[in-house]
Amino acid sequence: MWVGIISLFPEIFGPFLKFGVIGRGRHSGLIKIDFWNPRDFSDDPKGAVDDKPYGGGPGMVMKAQPIFSAIEAAKEERGSDLHVVYLSPQGSPLNQNVLKGFLEKRNILLVCGRYEGIDERLIEHAVDEQISIGDYVLSGGETAAMVVIDGVSRFVPGLLGGETSAHDDSFSDGLLEYPQYTRPVTWAGHSVPDILLSGDHQKIADWRKTESIDRTSKRRPDLLKSRTLTEKERKVLNKNIEMSNE
Numbered sequence: 001m002w003v004g005i006i007s008l009f010p011e012i013f014g015p016f017l018k019f020g021v022i023g024r025g026r027h028s029g030l031i032k033i034d035f036w037n038p039r040d041f042s043d044d045p046k047g048a049v050d051d052k053p054y055g056g057g058p059g060m061v062m063k064a065q066p067i068f069s070a071i072e073a074a075k076e077e078r079g080s081d082l083h084v085v086y087l088s089p090q091g092s093p094l095n096q097n098v099l100k101g102f103l104e105k106r107n108i109l110l111v112c113g114r115y116e117g118i119d120e121r122l123i124e125h126a127v128d129e130q131i132s133i134g135d136y137v138l139s140g141g142e143t144a145a146m147v148v149i150d151g152v153s154r155f156v157p158g159l160l161g162g163e164t165s166a167h168d169d170s171f172s173d174g175l176l177e178y179p180q181y182t183r184p185v186t187w188a189g190h191s192v193p194d195i196l197l198s199g200d201h202q203k204i205a206d207w208r209k210t211e212s213i214d215r216t217s218k219r220r221p222d223l224l225k226s227r228t229l230t231e232k233e234r235k236v237l238n239k240n241i242e243m244s245n246e
């Protein structure tokens, strides 16, 4: 997986790229990350990368030209079919499916905005897809890009060790994850659910599935709308609905 980043502040990514799954992935060559700074591509005599908004209003807008030239430089190196993603509250919501789509593209270029945003003409003519990490406003797209890199890394084959897999996580089957416990059996007077100590793998699997459906229906009922339930899953769900009506 290759990720290019267009950012005025590449230093922000420093330690983030050194640790854990991403650090290991870069070390082993499974993930490669490169940067282009619009500052290095400005045609402006003073090297300006932003300017006042036409029509007035507060703040500054990122100029199209320096970002466009940075994208061109990235395409020169990685190929003209590079998938250009702009991180913005106006994009489609990021989720596990979007991340899997990025993995399939193999090469993505993340454009991080600053200030009030980017000149709309750049977005129209040089961006393939707009993605939002949530309904709030950040001061820069860099943190959003980190979220994308972190999430997509977990899908890179060979990166998560042992049994663990991004495909077992919350959302990968459209449900929230079941609760996890580790030693000791009793902590601060609270014990681990007995069934997890039973050694009965089938019962444990059933319990976990029930917990997943239970939590999803209570905490994120919206997730269940876009998912077809199995017979067993429907039973758990119906029991919850009955209980909430009592």
Ligand code: 4GS
Pocket (backbone or CB within 6 Å): 087, 088, 089, 113, 114, 115, 116, 117, 131, 132, 133, 134, 135, 136, 137, 138, 139, 140, 141, 144
């Ligand atoms: C997001 C977001 C964001 C928008 C960047 C204003 C600076 C800022 N990016 N998901 N300009 N939410 N970007 O808030 O992706």
